[in-house]
Amino acid sequence: MAKSRRDFLQGTASRGDSFRAEPKTEAVCSKKADVEKKKQVQFHHCDVLVIGGGIAGMEAALRVVDQGKTAIIVDKGVFGHSGTSGMNWGHTYQSMEFAPDDDATIANTIAVMDMVCEGLLNQPYFYHLLKAHKEEKIIANGLKYGSIPLYNEDGTVLSHNEVNPQFPVTHDQGFWPRMMAQWCQRNSNVTEIIDQTYVVDILLSSKGRAAGAVAIDLVHGTPHIFRSKATIMATGSYCWITGWNGMGAESMAGKENTGDGIAMLLRHGVPMADMEQFCGDASQWTPAGVRQTMGNFNFDGSQTPKDMIFDANMVPWSKLLEGHSPLVNMGASMRIFYGLRLNGRTTENGGCYIDKACAPVAPRYFRRVEERQKELLGYELPQYVEVVPETWDSAGCPRQLSETSETMIPGMFFAGAAPGGVGGMTQVAAQSGGWIAANGAVKTASRIEMPDVLDEEIQAIIEKAYGYLEKKPVNPIRASQVMHKIQQTYWDRTYGPLKDEAKILAIIKELNRIKEEDLPRMWTADDSYRMNCEWRDCFEAENMLYCALGASYAGLMRKESRGFHMRTDYPDPDNQTGLRNTVVKLNENGEWETEFAPKFDQLIPSAVLAQMVPTDIGLNSFAPEPKKNAGKEKETE
Amino acid sequence: MGETIIAKVFRYDPSKDKAPYYKEYTVPWQADESGFMTGLQVLHYIYENIEPIAYDYNCRGSICGRCSMVIDGKPGLACYTALQPGHHTFEPLEGQPIIRDLMIDRKPVMKKFVETEVAKKTLNPVEKSEDIEYDLYWNTLERLNNCRECMLCYDVCPALKINDHDYIGPGAMMQVAFRHLDPHDEADRVQQAVFSGLWKCVLCGSCELVCPAQIPHVKLLTILRDEAKKRGMKPEGSDNYNFWKNDPTEDGQAEDNQTREEGSNEYGEI
Numbered sequence: 001m002a003k004s005r006r007d008f009l010q011g012t013a014s015r016g017d018s019f020r021a022e023p024k025t026e027a028v029c030s031k032k033a034d035v036e037k038k039k040q041v042q043f044h045h046c047d048v049l050v051i052g053g054g055i056a057g058m059e060a061a062l063r064v065v066d067q068g069k070t071a072i073i074v075d076k077g078v079f080g081h082s083g084t085s086g087m088n089w090g091h092t093y094q095s096m097e098f099a100p101d102d103d104a105t106i107a108n109t110i111a112v113m114d115m116v117c118e119g120l121l122n123q124p125y126f127y128h129l130l131k132a133h134k135e136e137k138i139i140a141n142g143l144k145y146g147s148i149p150l151y152n153e154d155g156t157v158l159s160h161n162e163v164n165p166q167f168p169v170t171h172d173q174g175f176w177p178r179m180m181a182q183w184c185q186r187n188s189n190v191t192e193i194i195d196q197t198y199v200v201d202i203l204l205s206s207k208g209r210a211a212g213a214v215a216i217d218l219v220h221g222t223p224h225i226f227r228s229k230a231t232i233m234a235t236g237s238y239c240w241i242t243g244w245n246g247m248g249a250e251s252m253a254g255k256e257n258t259g260d261g262i263a264m265l266l267r268h269g270v271p272m273a274d275m276e277q278f279c280g281d282a283s284q285w286t287p288a289g290v291r292q293t294m295g296n297f298n299f300d301g302s303q304t305p306k307d308m309i310f311d312a313n314m315v316p317w318s319k320l321l322e323g324h325s326p327l328v329n330m331g332a333s334m335r336i337f338y339g340l341r342l343n344g345r346t347t348e349n350g351g352c353y354i355d356k357a358c359a360p361v362a363p364r365y366f367r368r369v370e371e372r373q374k375e376l377l378g379y380e381l382p383q384y385v386e387v388v389p390e391t392w393d394s395a396g397c398p399r400q401l402s403e404t405s406e407t408m409i410p411g412m413f414f415a416g417a418a419p420g421g422v423g424g425m426t427q428v429a430a431q432s433g434g435w436i437a438a439n440g441a442v443k444t445a446s447r448i449e450m451p452d453v454l455d456e457e458i459q460a461i462i463e464k465a466y467g468y469l470e471k472k473p474v475n476p477i478r479a480s481q482v483m484h485k486i487q488q489t490y491w492d493r494t495y496g497p498l499k500d501e502a503k504i505l506a507i508i509k510e511l512n513r514i515k516e517e518d519l520p521r522m523w524t525a526d527d528s529y530r531m532n533c534e535w536r537d538c539f540e541a542e543n544m545l546y547c548a549l550g551a552s553y554a555g556l557m558r559k560e561s562r563g564f565h566m567r568t569d570y571p572d573p574d575n576q577t578g579l580r581n582t583v584v585k586l587n588e589n590g591e592w593e594t595e596f597a598p599k600f601d602q603l604i605p606s607a608v609l610a611q612m613v614p615t616d617i618g619l620n621s622f623a624p625e626p627k628k629n630a631g632k633e634k635e636t637e
Numbered sequence: 638m639g640e641t642i643i644a645k646v647f648r649y650d651p652s653k654d655k656a657p658y659y660k661e662y663t664v665p666w667q668a669d670e671s672g673f674m675t676g677l678q679v680l681h682y683i684y685e686n687i688e689p690i691a692y693d694y695n696c697r698g699s700i701c702g703r704c705s706m707v708i709d710g711k712p713g714l715a716c717y718t719a720l721q722p723g724h725h726t727f728e729p730l731e732g733q734p735i736i737r738d739l740m741i742d743r744k745p746v747m748k749k750f751v752e753t754e755v756a757k758k759t760l761n762p763v764e765k766s767e768d769i770e771y772d773l774y775w776n777t778l779e780r781l782n783n784c785r786e787c788m789l790c791y792d793v794c795p796a797l798k799i800n801d802h803d804y805i806g807p808g809a810m811m812q813v814a815f816r817h818l819d820p821h822d823e824a825d826r827v828q829q830a831v832f833s834g835l836w837k838c839v840l841c842g843s844c845e846l847v848c849p850a851q852i853p854h855v856k857l858l859t860i861l862r863d864e865a866k867k868r869g870m871k872p873e874g875s876d877n878y879n880f881w882k883n884d885p886t887e888d889g890q891a892e893d894n895q896t897r898e899e900g901s902n903e904y905g906e907i
Contacts, residue, residue: 143765288671292697524689531691
């Protein structure tokens with residue numbers, strides 16, 4: 001790769017130089033080449049396979065290697081830059097590190113968390129997550145990896161290195177996942193990292209134990225077979241199913257958040273809890289190309305003052321909220337938002353306005369966003385910024401999670417679950433989830449021999465994956481089109497999560513039609529094996545379909561509005577019937593089974609929670625008002 | 638009505654094509670009140686409606702650094718490149734192996750980033766953060782934190798084009814500067830910078846111009862050089878700009894740069 005100055009002067013060390021570095025192996029692409037590709041299998045053996053390279057996956061793999069076992073991370077994106085972790089440069093720390101280590105403090109935290117999650121939290125699992133914090137040292141490790149936390153104007157650390165007595169979790173430190181990713185790549189801190197490789201299915205032994213996975217190397221189009229004693233599923237959310245607006249889903253999450261791990265577990269019969277729930281926030285709508293910036297605003301009132309948010313008529317939320325409960329958590333703010341939309345009080349795009357003067361209050365993202373948009377795009381942020389609500393994490397996770405995050409499948413661990421994640425705290429779930437899952441996986445790996453896998457099973461998975469490339473269906477439909485159909489069916493541009501029973505039934509019908517009619521004729525217009533984005537989209541579309549179906553069946557069950565789940569036919573939260581978890585399961589016959597399961601509430605009983613969780617804000621709390629479009633005028637003033 | 642973007646896109650599939658080629662696509666103009674379309678919007682349109690091309694993205698908001706490419710000859714993030722109707726070219730970053738079309742293999746550069754050991758080196762574990770003065774935080778460390786690892790600075794760096802074997806490059810060098818300025822870090826980062834090719838940089842400032850995190854590259858490099866010079870760690874024969882001299886593959890060309898002024902520039906004595 002070294003270039004001499006002569007090369008440079010002659011212009012030969014320019015773009016053309018790169019081509020020589022790449023070996024050209026295949027001259028033609030034909031059926032024969034396909035057989036060759038399939039044969040170029042790479043085998044990997046390890047103690048623990050970690051699927052997903054975000055914060056949860058990295059934490060898990062580091063912990064496994066730290067305890068003397070081997071761990072391989074397989075990531076479908078660019079390692080360190082993929083999924084939500086890769087886009088959340090400057091993610092918040094949330095840690096109990098500075099809090100006293102006693103059960104009363106943890107119970108206090110769980111009580112607050114459960115209220116924020118509107119009473120859906122999986123309490124015992126969250127207890128284990130919070131317990132792990134002391135040992136795990138999220139803040140100390142973040143500093144060690146190289147992050148500089150968030151500072152106030154006066155040069156003091158925003159968190160002040162201490163706990164808030166009301167809520168013992170330390171917040172807003174600033175955690176840069178890219179530095180953790182660099183740490184993983186150094187000194188074999190993680191045994192091996194294989195990125196741009198898509199796990200298409202997990203492997204189970206004859207005894208039903210997790211035994212590894214089969215993946216496709218997207219760059220070269222060759223199969224990878226992973227054999228492991230334990231597997232950690234850290235694949236992140238399925239936010240990418242929530243709509244499509246031309247640039248992305250109506251989500252701050254990235255294109256990799258298609259819920260592939262959740263879909264794989266669903267297909268293997270693992271029951272999932274609370275799939276209808278998401279967490280959300282509001283993000284800037286204009287400019288269109290960059291509308292999903294991280295320039296988001298917190299609508300829970302803690303960071304964005306309520307007198308700085310306005311509906312389309314510039315009525316401040318503080319006025320709307322007069323006489324309502326002081327706690328406006330994320331679920332309630334989303335109900336205000338979509339309630340306004342339902343009653344025609346939002347802008348054309350379904351948004352509200354926010355005063356950009358709130359920027360100093362939310363310096364992490366916003367300050368720099370304004371600066372960057374001005375300098376790099378030449379876009380001047382108006383005084384009143386139009387914001388629309390978007391999802392940023394999904395709550396669906398396996399119903400059964402042991403204290404080491406083990407799922408129903410023995411040896412299969414889950415990391416990154418935000419149980420009842422309506423209120424966020426996803427880093428707690430991700431990092432601590434990775435930590436406890438690693439503890440469990442190491443224990444399993446020291447106890448058992450490498451589980452056996454049937455060769456036919458591996459072959460079947462590989463055949464299916466290559467089938468998408470080989471088949472030439474009549475009346476073909478491109479994978480990206482199938483993806484958008486799923487997104488727009490599940491979450492339309494106008495109403496988003498606002499649905500009633502008839503609409504959910506129609507959505508399920510349409511999703512099933514896509515499954516029956518569109519999936520079989522899905523094909524790739526591109527027949528190359530090298531970085532075939534369409535081929536990847538085929539896998540993604542299938543996974544998204546399962547997640548959308550699961551979320552719809554769960555939504556059908558919950559006859560109330562809670563969290564990000566909004567039913568126009570049941571516009572209010574109902575604490576008498578609602579403090580339970582929806583559970584969906586795909587049985588052996590491919591049918592969906594649904595049930596309302598009692599909530600895990602060992603620490604704060606549901607009867608107590610029912611008194612605590614406020615229910616006064618519903619979708620119709622704020623009556624319709626004729627739209628004057630005052631916002632626009634004020635904006636242009 | 639009728640306004641379009643004519644996008645000339647670099648296409649190359651190393652498994653099939655003998656040589657790279659350019660292909661033109663017509664994309665209808667669709668801008669909102671911001672008055673522009675972004676590069677990423679154009680690529681999305683081509684992928685969704687015309688034919689599959691390989692390009693990468695994730696966050697759509699200049700955070701993740703994955704859509705870095707060269708648009709109209711200027712390296713930038715496609716999601717943060719504002720375009721007007723007319724002709725535009727889309728090319729991959731220079732100097733890196735091409736995976737396909739606009740996607741490059743980031744591993745070679747990423748390796749340089751990792752080798753700088755950005756993790757804090759301290760004798761005792763760091764337990765909590767210390768106060769940092771406003772300017773150092775908001776104008777320097779906060780920007781360094783936000784490095785996108787987008788590799789744009791590697792695309793433009795002329796010093797790297799001459800030798801990339803003993804210079805780690807602008808982005809990785811900034812990580813060294815990051816730790817040098819960090820009040821926690823106890824390692825000798827100046828020495829590390831010198832041995833990572835601190836004096837190979839030509840202070841052209843191109844990296845600073847393209848940096849989406851707006852890292853003040855030149856200022857930080859100057860700080861490192863000042864420090865190194867104070868400690869007598871300036872290699873013999875090197876000055877601010879004469880990287881030609883240090884190039885082992887060439888002789889006799891050094892005179893070209895002798896005419897350039899030695900010793901100081903707008904950032905002061907170096």
